[in-house]
Amino acid sequence: MPAPSDPGPGSRRPGGRTARTRAAVRDAVLTGLAEHGYPGLTVEFVAERSGVHKTTLYRRWGGLEGLVADALDLAGEDGWTPPDTGTLAGDLRALAREVCDSFADPAAAAAPTAFVAAAFQSERAADALRAFYAERFGRCEAVVERAVERGEAPPGTDAGAVVRAVSAPLFLRLFVTREPVDAELADQAAAAALAAVHAGAFTGARR
Amino acid sequence: MPAPSDPGPGSRRPGGRTARTRAAVRDAVLTGLAEHGYPGLTVEFVAERSGVHKTTLYRRWGGLEGLVADALDLAGEDGWTPPDTGTLAGDLRALAREVCDSFADPAAAAAPTAFVAAAFQSERAADALRAFYAERFGRCEAVVERAVERGEAPPGTDAGAVVRAVSAPLFLRLFVTREPVDAELADQAAAAALAAVHAGAFTGARR
Secondary structure (H helix, E strand, O other): OOOOOOHHHHOOOOOOOHHHHHHHHHHHHHHHHHHHHHHHHOOOHHHHHHOOOOOHHHHHHHHHHHHHHHHHHHOOOOOOOOOOOOOHHHHEEEEEHHHHHHHOOOOHHHHHHHHHHHOOOOOOOOHHHHHHHHHHHHHHHHHHHHHHOOOOOOOOOOOOHHHHHHHHHHHHHHHHHOOOOOHHHHHHHHHHHHHHOOOOOOOOOOO | OOOOOOOOOHHHHHHHHHHHHHHHHHHHHHHHHHHHHHHHHHHHHHHHOOOOOHHHHHHOOHHHHHHHHHHHHOOOOOOOOOOOOHHHHHHHHHHHHHHHHHOOOHHHHHHHHHHHHHHHHHHHHHHHHHHHHHHHHHHHHHHHHHHHOOOOOOOOOHHHHHHHHHHHHHHHHHOOOOOOOOOHHHHHHHHHHHHHHOOOOOOOOOO
């Protein structure tokens, strides 16, 4: 699962001037978040970097919170699809590895980390982050649904819980306990989630 | 597992004036974090609230980052011990429920949430948070070690990974995906970790 900064292969949309402006502004927001974090990001920086006038930014995005929220919305409009390796074990491992890889390079991790940080300070950023991950994990559920069809997972398996369980140990270490993550840890998280699926731990009538 | 703001039953230390000053400053930091978050916390607020002069705060704590780091250090000096219900299933469920309960009340959750947020902005806060959780999860490992002794978990089970796996789905939702957590989700996280333990998913030669 790519982090929210990753424009991804499907993100280049035809669009006219408006779409290009939006993408330029989004890129400037990502650069600003990566370089300065949310507390250091300013509308002035976005204006200078994107070449879009400050008054236009305020008129169309309302201000900093709106700019950050829109950058997240746009990040969610990529063409990313979850792995399809043919087995649930392979798919869960690939998902976990993608999370790990997204944050392995500090420069690449800076903007998505800044989005997570921004959500602590801005209710609008929090709403946008919630929507981003709801949609992103929603796409991931296909992995579990296919496994149920193949008979690799019990019917009624809570797909949303499974795909979150795979990523959770990585996100915990990245953003809460501040410990290193690596491919071995990703594989462990995937193996644990897989074992729990097989044992029926995700088939409770939750929600 | 209580959140870092919880002084806990064992935290009242005899100590003299220095210990009392430190506790008063810590309380002021927690109140400030709860009310204003890390971005809104000031040394002035801590001075006013604690009754300790600003110059003393700067001399002894260096400034805001030092104050936040020390409040976290002090939070880690409580007498908390992990649950001991007699079974691994019961202990993991109790651990997950404690995380859930710590963040159920928005007022009680404000300060620990602010610590997690502060770590995004301050390297010193991040170091203190890392140390806090390393020590806290270290205490939790007793739960798994007792289970291995009782024959409820395979020898060589990675206790640190298990106790993190139980909390991770809750922390993911609290701080990244910004979704609600409840006792049912806590139980699901505990059941998934337990199933993974039984399946030997945590016995790899990791690290």
